[in-house]
Amino acid sequence: MTGADLVVQTLANLGVKTIFGYPGGAIMPVYDAIHRGDVDHILCRNEQGAALAAVGFARACNDVGVCLATSGPGATNLITGLADAMLDSVPVVAITGQVASPLIGTDAFQEVDVLGLSLSVTKHSFLVEDASELQATLEEAFVLAKSGRPGPVLVDIPKDIQVASLLGGPASAEAEPAELIEEVALEQAVELIRNATQPILYVGGGVGMAGPAAVAELRNFADQAGIPSIVTLKGIGTLEDSRDLHLGMVGMHGTKAANLMVQESDLLIVAGARFDDRVTGKLDTFAPNASVVHFDIDHCEIGKLRHAHVGLLGDLTDGLKRLGEKLAEQSGADLTAWQQRAVTEKTNHQWRYDKPGESIYAPKLLKQLSDQLPEDSVVACDVGQHQMWVAQHMSFTQPYNHLSSGGLGTMGFGLPAAIGAQYSRPNACVVNVTGDGSFMMNVQELGTIRRYGLPVKILLLDNERLGMVRQWQQLFFEGRFSETILSDNPEFVTLASAFGIAGRTITRDDEIEQGLSDLVNSTGSYLLHVRIDAEENVWPLVPPGAANQQMMETAE
Amino acid sequence: MISQAQQHTISIEAQDRPATVERLLRVIRHRGYRLCRMAVESSQEDERIALSVTVASDKPVVLLQNQLSKLVDVSSVEITSAETNPLRISA
Structure with a gap:
C-alpha cells in the first residue's frame, strides 16, 4: 500500500470514524486513499472550520478529534483551531500534507514551514522524514494528544512519503495511564x-x-x-x-x-x-x-x-x-x-429576568432555551456577550454539553464546533448560540450543514454590534465606539435560506416562546435570528485590575 | 530589570528530532527568560542532544524547568548553576 493508504488505514485501526478537512495539492494522495478507505471525511469550507469542528467533536465526546489539510495556506488556516485546542487542552490530531521532501526549504509552491509554525500552538508536532516512521508517528500522535494533559498534535507528511510503498500493521494508541497521587x-x-x-x-x-x-x-x-x-x-x-x-x-x-x-x-x-x-x-x-x-x-x-x-x-x-x-x-x-x-x-443573588419592556432580554431568552432543550443537548457558543450569557443563564448537567472557547476566545468557534459535536453525538440536539459578529467569522460552514443535511440549530443574538468590545468601549474607553457598529449586517434569515436552512427573525418578548419552539422542534437545521438591544451589557463585571468582590453591576 | 535578574545554568538532555532546539528556545523566550549563553552537542549515533543554557529572569527558574521538562522530546532538565541547589526533574 501507499503511505497515504497507511494513513487512512491507521486512522481506521485506531477507531477514527470521522475526520474533518479540506483537500489540496500536497495532501491529494491521502484524499485519494480516503476515497477508497474506511473513514468518513467531512468537507468543511475552510481549514479553520475543519480544525474547530475537530475540537467540537473532541469536546462533546471527550475523545480525539482529527482534522486534515494541505500544505501552505491549508496548514496556516488550521493554526487558529490548533491554538484553540492548545489553550483549552483538547485532544486533536491534525494531519497536514507537505511538499515533497527534496523541495522542503526551496520556497516551493504552497510550502510553509508548518513544523515551525506549529511550535507554539501544539502540544507536540512531527515532520515525518522517513516513510518507515509513518505509522509509529501517527500512533504516537494519538497517544500524546490524549495522555496527561490533552492537547493538539500535528503530523506533517511530505508528499513523497504519502506515495511511498509501505507495509502497514495493526495499530494501537492507548493513552498513558496517569500516575497515582502520592x-x-x-x-x-x-x-x-x-x-x-x-x-x-x-x-x-x-x-x-x-x-x-x-x-x-x-x-x-x-x-x-x-x-x-x-x-x-x-x-x-x-x-x-x-x-x-x-x-x-x-x-x-x-x-x-x-x-x-x-x-x-x-x-x-x-x-x-x-x-x-x-x-x-x-x-x-x-x-x-x-x-x-x-x-x-x-x-x-x-x-x-x-x-x-x-x-x-x-x-x-x-x-x-x-x-x-x-x-x-x-x-x-x-x-x-x-x-x-x-x-x-x-x-x-439569583438572576432576575423581570426586565420591563417589549424588547427581547437575551439572558431571559437563554434561560427559556435552557429550560426547553432536551436533557442531553449540546450548546456550542461563540465568543463575546452571548457567550457569557450562555455561561450565566443556561444550565448544564455535563461538561461535555457546554462547548465554549475559553482559553483562546475564538470568535467563529461555535458553528464549526457544533458541526463537530453533531458527529460525535449524532443523537443529541446541538445548538450553536452565536452573535452577529462571531457568526460571520465562520459563516462558510453553513455550506457544511447544507452538504450533509445536519440538524444543527443556530440561535443568533443580533445587537448589530461587536457587543463585548462595545461594552468595554462604553465603560473603559469613554464611549468611543471604534469599529464595533455592525448596522450593515446581512439579512441573516435570507443568508441562511441560500443554504437551504429555514429560519425566522424575532424582535419582541412575546415572540420568544414560538421562536424557540420553532428552533428546538425543527427536524433539520434552523436559524432563529433574535434582535436584541444594542445597549445591553453583561453583568456583573469585574473590571480589569480589580479584585473579584469589586464587581460592577451597572454602567453608572 | 534584566540587569538585576539572576542567572541560572540549565542542562537539558533530549531526543534529537526536527525542531527540538527551536522548541526549547521558544519556551525559554515565551515564558520570560533571556538566553545568555548556550552550548549544544548532538550525537548522531544515538539521536540524543545535550544543551547547556544560561538564562536570566526575575521569575523563579523552577517554573522554566517545569515547562522544559514537559516537552515531549526532553528527558531531563537539571539546574546546575552554583546559586541554586541542583534539582532534577525526570520528564
Whole structure:
C-alpha cells in the first residue's frame, strides 16, 4: 500500500470514524486513499472550520478529534483551531500534507514551514522524514494528544512519503495511564481540609477532561465534604446548578455569590483549574486568605500563578476517592455557618429576568432555551456577550454539553464546533448560540450543514454590534465606539435560506416562546435570528485590575 | 530589570528530532527568560542532544524547568548553576 493508504488505514485501526478537512495539492494522495478507505471525511469550507469542528467533536465526546489539510495556506488556516485546542487542552490530531521532501526549504509552491509554525500552538508536532516512521508517528500522535494533559498534535507528511510503498500493521494508541497521587500529599491535603472553616471547591475544565468517572467522583466528594463550590467557564456542567452549595461560575462575569464567597475563603481546593486571569481578577487579591490544595495532571500548573501549599499531581478520579475516604475517617471543622452563608448568598443573588419592556432580554431568552432543550443537548457558543450569557443563564448537567472557547476566545468557534459535536453525538440536539459578529467569522460552514443535511440549530443574538468590545468601549474607553457598529449586517434569515436552512427573525418578548419552539422542534437545521438591544451589557463585571468582590453591576 | 535578574545554568538532555532546539528556545523566550549563553552537542549515533543554557529572569527558574521538562522530546532538565541547589526533574 501507499503511505497515504497507511494513513487512512491507521486512522481506521485506531477507531477514527470521522475526520474533518479540506483537500489540496500536497495532501491529494491521502484524499485519494480516503476515497477508497474506511473513514468518513467531512468537507468543511475552510481549514479553520475543519480544525474547530475537530475540537467540537473532541469536546462533546471527550475523545480525539482529527482534522486534515494541505500544505501552505491549508496548514496556516488550521493554526487558529490548533491554538484553540492548545489553550483549552483538547485532544486533536491534525494531519497536514507537505511538499515533497527534496523541495522542503526551496520556497516551493504552497510550502510553509508548518513544523515551525506549529511550535507554539501544539502540544507536540512531527515532520515525518522517513516513510518507515509513518505509522509509529501517527500512533504516537494519538497517544500524546490524549495522555496527561490533552492537547493538539500535528503530523506533517511530505508528499513523497504519502506515495511511498509501505507495509502497514495493526495499530494501537492507548493513552498513558496517569500516575497515582502520592499518599503523603493526600495526607497533607486532608490536614488542611479538616482545619478549614471556609473552604471552597474551585473546579475547572480538567475534571471533565479526566473523564465521566472523575466528574462522578467530584460530585461524590462535593456531597460528602459539604464544601461550597465554584466553577470556571470550562468547568460548567461538572457540578449541577441545582446543588444548594454550588455557587456557579467565578470570575470576570461570574456570579456574585461565587465571587464574594471565594474572596473570603480560607482554603481553595482546586481541581483541574489554572488560576486564569479571567477567574482571579487581580491575581494578588484573589482569595487573599486562602491556602491552596491543587489537583492537576500537569505539573507546570502547580505553583505557576499561585503558590500551592499542597500539589496533588496525578490521577484525579483515584485521588478524589482516596481523599474522600481519608476525610471520612475523622470529622473536621464545623462548616455549618459557612454552608449557610453559601445558601444565603446564592438565594440573595439569583438572576432576575423581570426586565420591563417589549424588547427581547437575551439572558431571559437563554434561560427559556435552557429550560426547553432536551436533557442531553449540546450548546456550542461563540465568543463575546452571548457567550457569557450562555455561561450565566443556561444550565448544564455535563461538561461535555457546554462547548465554549475559553482559553483562546475564538470568535467563529461555535458553528464549526457544533458541526463537530453533531458527529460525535449524532443523537443529541446541538445548538450553536452565536452573535452577529462571531457568526460571520465562520459563516462558510453553513455550506457544511447544507452538504450533509445536519440538524444543527443556530440561535443568533443580533445587537448589530461587536457587543463585548462595545461594552468595554462604553465603560473603559469613554464611549468611543471604534469599529464595533455592525448596522450593515446581512439579512441573516435570507443568508441562511441560500443554504437551504429555514429560519425566522424575532424582535419582541412575546415572540420568544414560538421562536424557540420553532428552533428546538425543527427536524433539520434552523436559524432563529433574535434582535436584541444594542445597549445591553453583561453583568456583573469585574473590571480589569480589580479584585473579584469589586464587581460592577451597572454602567453608572 | 534584566540587569538585576539572576542567572541560572540549565542542562537539558533530549531526543534529537526536527525542531527540538527551536522548541526549547521558544519556551525559554515565551515564558520570560533571556538566553545568555548556550552550548549544544548532538550525537548522531544515538539521536540524543545535550544543551547547556544560561538564562536570566526575575521569575523563579523552577517554573522554566517545569515547562522544559514537559516537552515531549526532553528527558531531563537539571539546574546546575552554583546559586541554586541542583534539582532534577525526570520528564
